[in-house]
Amino acid sequence: MNKQQSATDLTEKIDLATVLKAKNGSHLKLKNPLITASGTCGNGHELAKFFDLNQLGAFTTKGITLQAQPGNKTPRIAESAAGIINSIGLENPGVDQFIAKKLPETAQYNLPILANISGYQADDFVNIAIKLAEQKEISGLEVNLSCPNIKGGGMIFGTDPENVFQITRKIKQVYPGYIIVKLTPNITDITTTALAAEEAGADAVALINTLSAMKIDIEKQKPLLANTYGGLSGPAIKPIAVKMVYQSYQKLTIPIIGLGGICSGSDVIEFLLAGATAVGLGSINLREPAAALRILAEIKDYLKKHQLNKLSSLIGAAHQ
Amino acid sequence: MNKQQSATDLTEKIDLATVLKAKNGSHLKLKNPLITASGTCGNGHELAKFFDLNQLGAFTTKGITLQAQPGNKTPRIAESAAGIINSIGLENPGVDQFIAKKLPETAQYNLPILANISGYQADDFVNIAIKLAEQKEISGLEVNLSCPNIKGGGMIFGTDPENVFQITRKIKQVYPGYIIVKLTPNITDITTTALAAEEAGADAVALINTLSAMKIDIEKQKPLLANTYGGLSGPAIKPIAVKMVYQSYQKLTIPIIGLGGICSGSDVIEFLLAGATAVGLGSINLREPAAALRILAEIKDYLKKHQLNKLSSLIGAAHQ
Amino acid sequence: MFKIIANRLVGPKIYEIIIKADKLIEQPQPGQFFNLKVNKLKSKDPFLRRPFSVFDFNPVSQQLTFVYRVVGRGTEILSSFKVGDSLDLLGPLGKGFTLPENKKSLHLIGGGIGIAPLYYLARVLADQQQLSIYLGAETKTELNFFQQKFSELKCSIKLTAMAEKLDFKGTALQLWLKNLPANKADFIYVCGPEKMLLAVEKEALARNIDGELSVEKRMGCGIGICLSCSCQSVESPLTRKRACIEGPVFKLGEVELDE
Amino acid sequence: MFKIIANRLVGPKIYEIIIKADKLIEQPQPGQFFNLKVNKLKSKDPFLRRPFSVFDFNPVSQQLTFVYRVVGRGTEILSSFKVGDSLDLLGPLGKGFTLPENKKSLHLIGGGIGIAPLYYLARVLADQQQLSIYLGAETKTELNFFQQKFSELKCSIKLTAMAEKLDFKGTALQLWLKNLPANKADFIYVCGPEKMLLAVEKEALARNIDGELSVEKRMGCGIGICLSCSCQSVESPLTRKRACIEGPVFKLGEVELDE
Numbered sequence A, B: 001m002n003k004q005q006s007a008t009d010l011t012e013k014i015d016l017a018t019v020l021k022a023k024n025g026s027h028l029k030l031k032n033p034l035i036t037a038s039g040t041c042g043n044g045h046e047l048a049k050f051f052d053l054n055q056l057g058a059f060t061t062k063g064i065t066l067q068a069q070p071g072n073k074t075p076r077i078a079e080s081a082a083g084i085i086n087s088i089g090l091e092n093p094g095v096d097q098f099i100a101k102k103l104p105e106t107a108q109y110n111l112p113i114l115a116n117i118s119g120y121q122a123d124d125f126v127n128i129a130i131k132l133a134e135q136k137e138i139s140g141l142e143v144n145l146s147c148p149n150i151k152g153g154g155m156i157f158g159t160d161p162e163n164v165f166q167i168t169r170k171i172k173q174v175y176p177g178y179i180i181v182k183l184t185p186n187i188t189d190i191t192t193t194a195l196a197a198e199e200a201g202a203d204a205v206a207l208i209n210t211l212s213a214m215k216i217d218i219e220k221q222k223p224l225l226a227n228t229y230g231g232l233s234g235p236a237i238k239p240i241a242v243k244m245v246y247q248s249y250q251k252l253t254i255p256i257i258g259l260g261g262i263c264s265g266s267d268v269i270e271f272l273l274a275g276a277t278a279v280g281l282g283s284i285n286l287r288e289p290a291a292a293l294r295i296l297a298e299i300k301d302y303l304k305k306h307q308l309n310k311l312s313s314l315i316g317a318a319h320q
Numbered sequence C, D: 001m002f003k004i005i006a007n008r009l010v011g012p013k014i015y016e017i018i019i020k021a022d023k024l025i026e027q028p029q030p031g032q033f034f035n036l037k038v039n040k041l042k043s044k045d046p047f048l049r050r051p052f053s054v055f056d057f058n059p060v061s062q063q064l065t066f067v068y069r070v071v072g073r074g075t076e077i078l079s080s081f082k083v084g085d086s087l088d089l090l091g092p093l094g095k096g097f098t099l100p101e102n103k104k105s106l107h108l109i110g111g112g113i114g115i116a117p118l119y120y121l122a123r124v125l126a127d128q129q130q131l132s133i134y135l136g137a138e139t140k141t142e143l144n145f146f147q148q149k150f151s152e153l154k155c156s157i158k159l160t161a162m163a164e165k166l167d168f169k170g171t172a173l174q175l176w177l178k179n180l181p182a183n184k185a186d187f188i189y190v191c192g193p194e195k196m197l198l199a200v201e202k203e204a205l206a207r208n209i210d211g212e213l214s215v216e217k218r219m220g221c222g223i224g225i226c227l228s229c230s231c232q233s234v235e236s237p238l239t240r241k242r243a244c245i246e247g248p249v250f251k252l253g254e255v256e257l258d259e
């Protein structure tokens, strides 16, 4: 395995920085808009074999729960046209082990770390947030109110605006740092939950998590995933994600992290134009571990071609 | 269930027939499960240049409204990964012209015709249904409570179970024939609207219509479709559609017509196993006008390989 | 099946692809198009076919030629197809150009890659009719291949580019208008970007010159089933014409050019 | 980049693909795998890579061989790749087989396409160690290619098929057990379908025979970032091992075989 060389672009004078800044003044500054999406980037060191992780804008951890979770049975992944369906089911060592073992590993990179947290009830989120509030290495929380793979939790929170509001507020009360609420697209109108998060004091929202989906093994004549249902991600869902970002941008005052199927610089530009302030790279990492580097180069090419020297000027530009 | 053999398969002894039969006894018998999906098959004669239309199970018309509609401005179509995004916007000559000009054209084929109807308010549906009730060539109505492309209508009906119930019941009161309610996947829980349709007396439901989506032209920095938003269809959405069919099958007693991204015999089998009694072929017709014939052959191959002589034995089999 | 017997670069991002049919195909009319599947095997991405006008057709050898510019994913894939690969195509589709009975002076006005369908038209007409060809593009190199092909025919040809002076420097429309006083037109055929079509149409109608144009609409199916390519007729907003069935060739002034 | 220098049918739906690297690649250990991109150009379908174990590697010529069976869309596309095409692959990945210091009698037990990784292992071990190879498949024709390859090595080889009698008629496990009394095993290496792994593991552990097996889990990434391939350790449900990092080779009795 050869580690690709990171291209330093001091000479080019293109400003890729982006600031996730909310009305209330809180903000998170990234040197570029690329954030690894939760659950698709391991702990950092796995991807670091392929490229210099410090080239990223920020790193998001795999979902953390209060107690350790074994995750779902395998098969946990299936493929669909231009997409993948996963039902990992939040396998993780629990927040304490995360702090003790995983966090120090990820913290060695010079990157803002966002801790993606999940729970089975509102108190879980609060208890995790309390523990993580003490960790200086963490730049913010990404509250996953959208994982479709755990029963009794996740999905239910994310589809009821009232619930989104309550949980966000509770976390806000115990966590002084930056809070991103990650929302589910499995909903009639995502702006209702996005607005609820904003009203409860979220500093940003992340759109979107996976779409509820399944595949049937026609030879065995039963669901292919051990868990029956899974979440659809990858290029297949991009047009849905772009639409949700575009639509939410018209109603929200807090910034949006856009994700869903991003594979190229053009895809990133599309999300920025729709109104995203930063973006998440998810499934593409599974296919191409060093994708972030290629995507960064493609973004720069676009900016050069369009004679723009600030990436931030693209944000929301498709609305004019 | 059904012992009759489709005319073309006498030698093969494979029974492809399927009966869309509801609890209340009403039923629609098809010689095979392949129905053209509304809006993707023109008037019949366009596809008839490519294959013998009588090989199909049934034919669904393009959406019909009370008055003629010019449809949306162009561009009306964009491409996404393994999918297409359309915003045709129900271009059609209105129900009277449909009856006078289009219906006779389609009626020359020896096929059950399903009239897909749309409206901007509940009364529109009722008025169209009254006019169509007199047309003997029509075997049933497909009530489109899900088109995301018309403002003020379509989508709103389809996302509120109460509305679905009311409209379905009103149509039921004026239309004595077979009524299929076609539902939108842009909803938190499609089983709520599916159950509402069933309770109001629908004879079947069709799942799914397109998912709300968009594409931004990054060169022009604005939405690519003249209408901004469109509906995503094609292979990209198949895992979402299969899941909705599977989930609805567990709650409904009326039959389900499954559609969304079907391209092959295997895809049809997947929908049948999930619980569909028949299926719609949509976007694939755009790519491969004679797809239905290939798909029929693939279905037969599957049945032979699995030593099944009745297609109907597959319906819902993945639930065991 | 159709086998590719040539697929070569003939200009900046411009390719000529020649296909040989192994069974007789219907003879296309100039202005008709084919819908090409741009992926191999069972890949579902890209999903849709791509429409291309006939650049040339030889009924004896059953060779069909398209000239295309690489602009996106589909054309990029097409350009990677190799000699010997087979290609899945549907056609001929749509309504082509009307061939005149006894018009005296025919003008063909083409811009950019829109020149492609005019070559087959010119080849079919060149022996019987008096043809004047006006072609424009951004740069001279884009025109080289076309110039060479058209110059083999019996017709007068004038070229223009935006970036450098050839017979003229400017648009194909400007070139045409400049020559119009000396070279009267009885009927014109126009193909190029929608903006150009609009401008030429306006000038032609103002001068009472009759003619036809070929539109490029985004197409879903190319066979009339999806209504993606619907054009509004100038008569009435409710009279719609599908570019893939009633077009892509329309009379000047027949449909709204709204893009 | 990696160029394909051979891709040929060697059995029923079984292909041998040989790839030449133009820059030095890390020497794979037997049991390690590569993750192959099975589409061309920018097609996003199929999306994921496909994992294949190293069948052979020549560090001097930098030639890497895989042997694969066409079972679905990805392998079908792979089989259509031509000599001269380039291939995008990642690897070597995962943890391979432990090479023994001074074991006396090593048994390699392979079933179906699971035989593939055992060849490279046998080739690396054949000179120093005493090897007995037990291979099973549905039919004899599936084994022909493997038989020919293994027979070039210094080792004893026995074959079985379900459909016809070779050295035996039945499973690879049955064949192995039948020979075990005469031919004691100090260490075994097993690869094949999960059901076979489970059965062999049970018999081996019952006899206190140590060894390793290679699992085939559906993989999302092959590099440890997605947890698709997570196996439950026998010690505790909360101790998870990724087939792509801590595996695909595990000790007998190390992980639950639950499929």
Ligand SMILES: Cc1cc2nc3c(=O)[nH]c(=O)nc-3n(C[C@H](O)[C@H](O)[C@H](O)COP(=O)(O)OP(=O)(O)OC[C@H]3O[C@@H](n4cnc5c(N)ncnc54)[C@H](O)[C@@H]3O)c2cc1C
Pocket (backbone or CB within 6 Å): B078, B079, C033, C048, C049, C050, C051, C052, C053, C054, C066, C067, C068, C069, C070, C071, C072, C073, C074, C075, C076, C113, C116, C117, C215, C216, C217, C218, C219, C248
């Ligand atoms: C009747 C007709 C004849 C044509 N003849 C020619 C020809 O002879 N030579 C040539 O180079 N081009 C021709 N075009 C344009 C050609 O179809 C597009 O350039 C091509 O489809 C672009 O595909 P892409 O995947 O590379 O681009 P992408 O932008 O990736 O394509 C995405 C989608 O948009 C559509 N699309 C993009 N650009 C156009 C366009 N200009 N017109 C129509 N659809 C478009 C594609 O078909 C596809 O569905 C013709 C178009 C039409 C409608």
Ligand SMILES: Cc1cc2nc3c(=O)[nH]c(=O)nc-3n(C[C@H](O)[C@H](O)[C@H](O)COP(=O)(O)OP(=O)(O)OC[C@H]3O[C@@H](n4cnc5c(N)ncnc54)[C@H](O)[C@@H]3O)c2cc1C
Pocket (backbone or CB within 6 Å): A078, A079, D033, D048, D049, D050, D051, D052, D053, D054, D066, D067, D068, D069, D070, D071, D072, D073, D074, D075, D076, D113, D116, D117, D215, D216, D217, D218, D219, D248
């Ligand atoms: C570590 C490892 C080594 C392997 N080595 C070999 C080898 O040397 N030779 C060989 O022929 N096969 C090998 N396999 C299996 C091979 O990866 C699959 O047969 C192949 O991925 C099937 O792809 P497909 O697109 O043709 O099938 P599809 O069924 O269309 O694939 C759909 C998805 O399921 C996955 N999948 C399907 N079957 C399997 C399977 N049996 N194991 C893992 N994933 C699967 C695919 O990777 C893909 O993501 C190995 C698998 C693993 C995990």
Ligand SMILES: Cc1cc2nc3c(=O)[nH]c(=O)nc-3n(C[C@H](O)[C@H](O)[C@H](O)COP(=O)(O)O)c2cc1C
Pocket (backbone or CB within 6 Å): A037, A038, A039, A040, A062, A063, A064, A084, A086, A088, A090, A116, A144, A147, A182, A208, A209, A210, A232, A233, A234, A235, A237, A259, A260, A261, A262, A280, A281, A282, A283, A284, D220, D226, D227
């Ligand atoms: C294998 C896998 C694991 C994931 N795990 C998580 C998770 O733990 N927490 C979370 O919020 N999202 C998780 N996601 C969702 C992604 O972060 C992302 O929102 C989604 O995949 C859409 O982006 P993409 O299309 O770029 O992958 C996971 C996605 C995948 C594919």
Ligand SMILES: Cc1cc2nc3c(=O)[nH]c(=O)nc-3n(C[C@H](O)[C@H](O)[C@H](O)COP(=O)(O)O)c2cc1C
Pocket (backbone or CB within 6 Å): B037, B038, B039, B040, B062, B063, B064, B084, B086, B088, B090, B116, B144, B147, B182, B208, B209, B210, B232, B233, B234, B235, B237, B259, B260, B261, B262, B280, B281, B282, B283, B284, C220, C226, C227
């Ligand atoms: C171009 C186009 C036009 C459509 N028009 C209609 C319509 O008029 N009425 C309707 O109920 N559905 C309409 N649909 C939705 C399809 O009938 C179908 O539900 C959807 O496309 C999903 O199936 P598919 O993925 O196989 O295309 C249209 C879809 C497309 C692609």
Ligand code: FES
Pocket (backbone or CB within 6 Å): C218, C219, C220, C221, C222, C223, C224, C225, C226, C227, C228, C229, C230, C242, C243, C244, C245
């Ligand atoms: S492209 Fe489908 S109707 Fe013309």
Ligand code: FES
Pocket (backbone or CB within 6 Å): D218, D219, D220, D221, D222, D223, D224, D225, D226, D227, D228, D229, D230, D242, D243, D244, D245
């Ligand atoms: S396949 Fe992704 S972690 Fe192993």
